[in-house]
Amino acid sequence: MPDIHLPEVELNIHTPKNTAEATIVENYVCTAENSPNIIRHITFDISGTALEGKFRTGQSIGVLPPGENEKGRPHKIRLYSVSSPTKGEKGKKHLVSTTVKRANEEVDGTFYLGVCSNYICNLKVGDKVKVTGPSGKRYLLPTNFQDFNYVFFATGTGIAPFRGMIMELFEQGFKGEAALVFGCPYRTDVIYPKYFSEMEEKHENFHYIKMISREDRRPDGSKYYVQTAIDDRSETLTPILEKENTLIYLCGMKGMETGIYWNLAQKGFLDYLDLRGDLASKSPLEWSWDEAKKLIKPSARTFEEVY
Numbered sequence: 001m002p003d004i005h006l007p008e009v010e011l012n013i014h015t016p017k018n019t020a021e022a023t024i025v026e027n028y029v030c031t032a033e034n035s036p037n038i039i040r041h042i043t044f045d046i047s048g049t050a051l052e053g054k055f056r057t058g059q060s061i062g063v064l065p066p067g068e069n070e071k072g073r074p075h076k077i078r079l080y081s082v083s084s085p086t087k088g089e090k091g092k093k094h095l096v097s098t099t100v101k102r103a104n105e106e107v108d109g110t111f112y113l114g115v116c117s118n119y120i121c122n123l124k125v126g127d128k129v130k131v132t133g134p135s136g137k138r139y140l141l142p143t144n145f146q147d148f149n150y151v152f153f154a155t156g157t158g159i160a161p162f163r164g165m166i167m168e169l170f171e172q173g174f175k176g177e178a179a180l181v182f183g184c185p186y187r188t189d190v191i192y193p194k195y196f197s198e199m200e201e202k203h204e205n206f207h208y209i210k211m212i213s214r215e216d217r218r219p220d221g222s223k224y225y226v227q228t229a230i231d232d233r234s235e236t237l238t239p240i241l242e243k244e245n246t247l248i249y250l251c252g253m254k255g256m257e258t259g260i261y262w263n264l265a266q267k268g269f270l271d272y273l274d275l276r277g278d279l280a281s282k283s284p285l286e287w288s289w290d291e292a293k294k295l296i297k298p299s300a301r302t303f304e305e306v307y
């Protein structure tokens, strides 16, 4: 396994106390228009700020929503993964993009609107927004990216960093194997479907796997999730996972990591994992869910960002 060289990054050039002003230049739906889980692609123009050219794909940008919370205190920053490549959206270093889901929830009959995600999704082209960053120093592609193969697992807006990373890899003539496993409830919720399908058509070494949990059923009647792809699409994934120079990146809903790690363990891909406690002395089939959740950690070959 070659050494993994991560780039040096600048962090927190702008902070919540010292925000930069960005201008919205794009805000469009990047799922199907009739998706119940509508997601928007948002591009910020950071021209003239100290942030220009500073965001690397994999890092996050902070957004400070205006107004106050119910206690009368100013709202806090929320982080959003950068979905543009390091050289910037459309190759322009003053443009940085993200991928936002409106976070709304109904609890006991009361409907709660997520403060920041709805604020961002409602912004119009030309609107100004307070931003911070960059944030994140490990969730990055290696500078020696050609030395590796990649398996990316995303649920929902977890796709954001992989749009940037996959653009970046292939624009630089990536020669290894890369697979993207994307999970969502319905076909209408697939994010950036056109971009990734076209990438798969163009590049023999890019594999695009969609796992649709609420529409399709596996032969045994169970649901397709990102972690079941390790079995369901093993003809594509096993040869990549078996290579000694493959890295795994996963991003999305908190909790997704346990299923992926457990399935990797069951298939014998232990090198991607750091097993704590007495897990290593037992068969993965004997582990309980709680043990797996608590005691399986990512190894140096695995990069995790869940929220």
Ligand SMILES: Cc1cc2nc3c(=O)[nH]c(=O)nc-3n(C[C@H](O)[C@H](O)[C@H](O)COP(=O)(O)OP(=O)(O)OC[C@H]3O[C@@H](n4cnc5c(N)ncnc54)[C@H](O)[C@@H]3O)c2cc1C
Pocket (backbone or CB within 6 Å): 060, 078, 079, 080, 081, 082, 098, 099, 100, 101, 102, 103, 104, 105, 107, 112, 113, 114, 115, 116, 117, 118, 157, 158, 160, 305, 306, 307
């Ligand atoms: C590193 C990182 C990267 C991220 N990347 C992305 C990304 O790329 N895209 C993305 O969309 N998100 C991303 N997130 C999540 C994002 O930061 C926000 O957490 C998310 O948008 C919700 O923020 P909000 O202000 O809209 O919701 P909040 O106002 O913070 O509310 C959170 C949730 O709680 C519910 N809620 C509010 N009040 C109550 C209440 N009283 N009782 C019960 N429920 C309530 C809301 O409906 C909402 O679902 C990322 C997070 C991290 C940490």
